[in-house]
Amino acid sequence: MRPIIQLLHFGYHQAMSCIFPVVIFGTLALSSIIKVPFIHRYDTILIILLGVQYLMYRSRLETRDEIKVICIFHLIGLVLELYKVWMGSWSYPELGYTKLLGVTLYSGFMYASVASYMCQVWRRLRMDMTGWPGLTSSVLLGGAIYFNFFTHHFMPDFRWWLTALVFIVFRKTWIIYRVRTVTYRMPLTLAFIIVGFFIWLAENISTFLGAWKYPDQHQTWQLVSFSKISSWFLLVIISVIIVAQLKHVKASRATNVSGSSYT
Incomplete structure (x- = not known):
């Protein structure tokens, strides 16, 4: 009976964390x-x-710090969208007044929803990490991943090299999460893969509903390429790095103690 209760509590917190998506x-x-x-x-x-973001903040489903993270990721996603649409990777074919250079401004929220989930689940499951590689290596890797989304259009695609680096850099990093009074853990790279896969499923739903279209979907809808899972895998890493570093900085300031469970 206890495993079922634990699973129900875990499912509840996951569902509450997915409100915005x-x-x-x-x-x-x-x-x-x-x-x-x-x-x-x-x-x-x-x-x-x-309006939903405003209501979530006013109802305290999201904190001010979480709103800040969501805004950061919205901007990161919007910049990427502007470039990708300009390069012809996908398009927003419908009309709209709130479009910038062919990109609808709501597109940034689809990236921000990943950050929203990360912030919510982090707080609700009282997450922590062990074996965090530190600021320099994590930020450099996150930056390289982000810029590869831009540079692979005119330079070799280093996606698989970067994926290998992820497994090397985060080989000792584990997520610690808590459901009621029980503490669990899993390798961070496994969490990257799981979340990336579910975002790929969400992407199929989004393109089917016309959120955007890939070039091969203009005539008729088709399943998004499985290779996109690797793209979302890498994008999730960027969001985790941003959230983890901000949580780490906030915790350090609150406790004024050098070192933490990330080191």
Whole structure:
């Protein structure tokens, strides 16, 4: 009986952590069926997502620090979207007033939803890490991953080299999480793979609902390439690095004690 109770508690916290991603998918689904008069679909989605973020903050489902992380990741995602659309990797074919250089401004929220999940699950499961590689190596690796999303269009794609580096750099890093009074742990790289796979599933749902289109989806919808799992795997790493470092800095300032469970 106890394992079932633990699983239910774990599922509850996971579900609560996914509120914002679920809202995004729900909005995409409803907006593809229900047409709001006098306003474009992309604009409607942006207004709804901004409103939901405000309500989550006012209801204390998200803290001020979590909103800051979400804003950072929204900006990171939007810059990447502007470049990828310019390079023809995918497109937003519908009309909208809230589009910048062909990119709808709500697109950044799809990246920010990953950060929202990370922040929420971190707090709800009272997460910590052991064997964190430190600021220099983690930030350098995260920066290299991010810039490879840009440079692989005109330079060799170092995705698989960077993936190998991830397993090397984070080989000793474990996630510690707590469900009620029980503490669990798993390798951080395994968590990267799991989250990356589920984001790939979400991406298939998003493209099916018309959130954006890849070049091979303009005539008819097709399953997103399995190779995208590796892209999301690497993107998850960037979000974890940002969240983990900010949590580490905040904890260090709060305790004024040198060193922590990350070292």
